[in-house]
Amino acid sequence: xNLQKINEKAFIKHTKENIKKQxxxxxxxxxxxxxxxxxxxxxxxxLYEQLRIITDRKYPTLDSYISIKEYCNFIFEKKITFTxxxxxxxxxxxxxxxxxxxxxxxxxxxxxxxxxxxxNTKENILKDIETLFEKNYKNFKEIAKTTIAxxxxxIAGSFERLLSMPASTIQLLGSEKSFFLxxxxxxxxxxxxxxYNHPLMITLSKKNKARFARTLASKITLAIKADINNxxxxxxxxxxxxxxxxxxxxxxxxx
Amino acid sequence: xxxxxxxxxxxxxxxxxxxxxxKRYWDPKRSKVCAALKKNISVFPIEKTSCILYLGxxxxxTVSYLSDIVxxxxxxxxxxxxxxxxxxxxxxxxxxxxxxxxxxxxxxEKYKDLLNFKxxxxxxxxxxxxQIEILKKNTDLFLKENGYVMLSLKTTAISQKKxxxxxxxxxxxxxxxxxxxxxVKLDPFEKKHIFVxxxxx
Ligand SMILES: C[S@@+](CC[C@H](N)C(=O)[O-])C[C@H]1O[C@@H](n2cnc3c(N)ncnc32)[C@H](O)[C@@H]1O
Numbered sequence: 316x317n318l319q320k321i322n323e324k325a326f327i328k329h330t331k332e333n334i335k336k337q338x339x340x341x342x343x344x345x346x347x348x349x350x351x352x353x354x355x356x357x358x359x360x361x362l363y364e365q366l367r368i369i370t371d372r373k374y375p376t377l378d379s380y381i382s383i384k385e386y387c388n389f390i391f392e393k394k395i396t397f398t399x400x401x402x403x404x405x406x407x408x409x410x411x412x413x414x415x416x417x418x419x420x421x422x423x424x425x426x427x428x429x430x431x432x433x434x435n436t437k438e439n440i441l442k443d444i445e446t447l448f449e450k451n452y453k454n455f456k457e458i459a460k461t462t463i464a465x466x467x468x469x470i471a472g473s474f475e476r477l478l479s480m481p482a483s484t485i486q487l488l489g490s491e492k493s494f495f496l497x498x499x500x501x502x503x504x505x506x507x508x509x510x511y512n513h514p515l516m517i518t519l520s521k522k523n524k525a526r527f528a529r530t531l532a533s534k535i536t537l538a539i540k541a542d543i544n545n546x547x548x549x550x551x552x553x554x555x556x557x558x559x560x561x562x563x564x565x566x567x568x569x570x
Numbered sequence: 571x572x573x574x575x576x577x578x579x580x581x582x583x584x585x586x587x588x589x590x591x592x593k594r595y596w597d598p599k600r601s602k603v604c605a606a607l608k609k610n611i612s613v614f615p616i617e618k619t620s621c622i623l624y625l626g627x628x629x630x631x632t633v634s635y636l637s638d639i640v641x642x643x644x645x646x647x648x649x650x651x652x653x654x655x656x657x658x659x660x661x662x663x664x665x666x667x668x669x670x671x672x673x674x675x676x677x678x679e680k681y682k683d684l685l686n687f688k689x690x691x692x693x694x695x696x697x698x699x700x701q702i703e704i705l706k707k708n709t710d711l712f713l714k715e716n717g718y719v720m721l722s723l724k725t726t727a728i729s730q731k732k733x734x735x736x737x738x739x740x741x742x743x744x745x746x747x748x749x750x751x752x753x754v755k756l757d758p759f760e761k762k763h764i765f766v767x768x769x770x771x
């Protein structure tokens with residue numbers, strides 16, 4: 316073949332366009348934002364531990380009464396955003412009277428500020444993810460709920476691949492590891508993947524969980540299809556799910 | 571086996587870099603093609619003038635070495651990951667015998683208008699299910715008569731079967747569409763992989 320004849324420019328143009336389309340697409344944005352928010356808590360916790368190497372000396376056990384954000388606000392600018400219970404007051408009044416040097420004050424303030432910034436970044440990213448879902452995959456988000464929808468996207472790798480999956484695959488998404496392990500050991504294969512953590516699943520009995528997982532997965536599949544077709548059906552899907560749950564509860568009460 | 575611009579020194583493989591003409595170490599742990607050479611695969615159907623379609627090129631580690639070999643040929647690298655392709659694209663800018671193609675190898679109909687010619691060799695390393703089906707579809711459309719395929723077959727459990735059975739099953743499946751010329755297991759460089767060289771039936 317005459318290699319000169321290959322239209323290389325056409326390949327390059329095509330590839331550049333596809334790269335741009337993929338990397339700018341809302342599903343890919345959600346996936347990388349979600350990957351960042353998955354990692355941030357760990358980073359925040361590690362920094363928080365470093366901060367407390369110093370601050371624990373003056374306020375021992377304060378961390379067990381208030382949140383990281385409240386703690387850091389207090390260290391950063393003495394802002395009290397928590398209720399001062401008796402226990403907390405005892406810690407804050409610090410009867411041994413240990414005080415920080417100027418250097419320590421500066422260092423702790425700086426670390427606390429860093430942590431607050433990271434917490435803020437995380438909250439903002441979560442809002443961005445919410446908005447991306449709201450604009451592009453509203454049905455999916457409403458039915459699967461944001462956290463689970465994110466996980467599903469991460470595992471599938473793209474919205475297009477989710478779209479091509481049957482409900483049975485959606486139901487098991489995220490159980491791949493235990494699925495293959497079960498196969499190898501001749502044990503029962505799992506019945507659900509990440510949808511196990513869906514808020515509607517929590518209240519159900521084990522038997523109903525397995526039944527409901529199937530229904531939920533099929534509704535998620537429908538929601539995904541609706542998003543691609545730009546129609547809004549989440550309310551009616553949600554209603555059907557609620558009805559199912561009600562029926563389970565009624566069955567339980569009758570037994 | 572004599573391969574253009576490839577040297578074997580003390581059991582290690584090197585190529586002559588297309589850009590710098592310097593000796594370049596080829597790591598069998600990072601490249602299944604090199605691992606196959608290390609495991610003494612008996613044929614290597616790539617020559618100086620070959621035109622190669624490479625499915626699953628990732629960022630182009632292996633392709634960069636093949637590009638040292640096909641000094642008068644071309645390599646079209648296909649991958650569906652934009653992240654990998656972005657790096658592969660930069661590689662193709664530097665090495666003039668590499669052409670990037672961001673597409674899904676399971677759907678060759680989507681790029682058959684662009685790839686409107688036949689190649690001498692198809693190399694495939696996609697590490698996923700339906701590997702042979704993917705290869706079959708692409709060879710039907712893009713491989714010359716008597717062209718060669720070089721396939722890295724992942725043989726991890728997709729069922730309760732034993733490893734040996736999986737290998738046999740995959741090879742039988744391969745035989746349905748291709749003539750097996752030679753195959754080698756890639757361990758210890760790559761676990762649970764075999765590398766098969768075949769020819770269009
Ligand atoms: C094991 S890596 C390949 C490594 C590469 N051959 C090397 O040796 O440098 C597998 C690659 O196949 C790609 N891949 C998997 N399925 C694919 C498909 N259906 N179409 C195109 N690329 C695919 C993945 O994105 C990944 O980059």
